[in-house]
Amino acid sequence: MAKYYLCTESIVELVEVGPVPQEDTAMAKGLKSLLPKPSHIHGRRSSITYAIAASASPYAVPTEAEFNEMLQILGMDRDHLRCVFCNKPTKRLGHLNALVEDRQPTGWGTTIGNLVPVCSTCGSRRGNQPWAEWLQQQATDKTWPGHANVIETTKRLTLLEQRFPDQRLVWSQKIPPDLAQEFRDLQAEVIESLDRLHKIGTKIKAYFGAQS
Numbered sequence: 001m002a003k004y005y006l007c008t009e010s011i012v013e014l015v016e017v018g019p020v021p022q023e024d025t026a027m028a029k030g031l032k033s034l035l036p037k038p039s040h041i042h043g044r045r046s047s048i049t050y051a052i053a054a055s056a057s058p059y060a061v062p063t064e065a066e067f068n069e070m071l072q073i074l075g076m077d078r079d080h081l082r083c084v085f086c087n088k089p090t091k092r093l094g095h096l097n098a099l100v101e102d103r104q105p106t107g108w109g110t111t112i113g114n115l116v117p118v119c120s121t122c123g124s125r126r127g128n129q130p131w132a133e134w135l136q137q138q139a140t141d142k143t144w145p146g147h148a149n150v151i152e153t154t155k156r157l158t159l160l161e162q163r164f165p166d167q168r169l170v171w172s173q174k175i176p177p178d179l180a181q182e183f184r185d186l187q188a189e190v191i192e193s194l195d196r197l198h199k200i201g202t203k204i205k206a207y208f209g210a211q212s
């Protein structure tokens with residue numbers, strides 16, 4: 001006996017196989033956790049949007065002198081890098097200010113003045129929040145390892161920002177407006193195409209009787 005499922009714009013004929021027994025459903029849920037995750041364009045929308053915006057951000061490897069000066073301002077020594085926020089040892093540099101805000105490049109980049117030693121915990125906890133605001137929030141938590149140094153850290157980070165050029169000025173004052181607009185328009189087109197692809201992909205999946 002044929003069973004019909006109504007899709008958004010078409011009717012798909014599927015062969016009815018009868019109700020799935022309860023125990024099979026429970027087993028299928030358990031098995032689902034073993035499967036590769038289904039590919040959803042919507043799930044990648046924000047990372048693609050971010051990648052596009054970040055692609056217009058400045059990138060420059062600091063000179064040795066600049067790198068050493070940055071560490072000097074932060075009161076650190078090169079062989080013992082510590083997270084600028086919580087003071088834990090770290091071997092990575094992160095962005096002090098977000099490269100992307102509201103899907104658009106901020107002008108901040110991977111450049112001296114916007115690079116500081118940051119541990120992965122502080123990096124992921126802070127996300128895109130402005131550093132000064134985030135630091136003030138952390139200051140209310142007396143159990144947080146960086147609690148005692150908030151005032152000193154704020155002072156040093158402010159000095160760092162004053163010492164090196166603010167790249168946002170380049171974005172707002174030197175990038176030709178028509179070039180910036182073309183960038184935004186193309187980014188919007190890509191996002192619109194992703195949404196259309198998502199809808200079409202979901203329709204195609206439905207022909208297989210597949211779960212979305």
Ligand SMILES: [Zn+2]
Nearest residue numbers: 083086119122
């Ligand atoms: Zn940290």
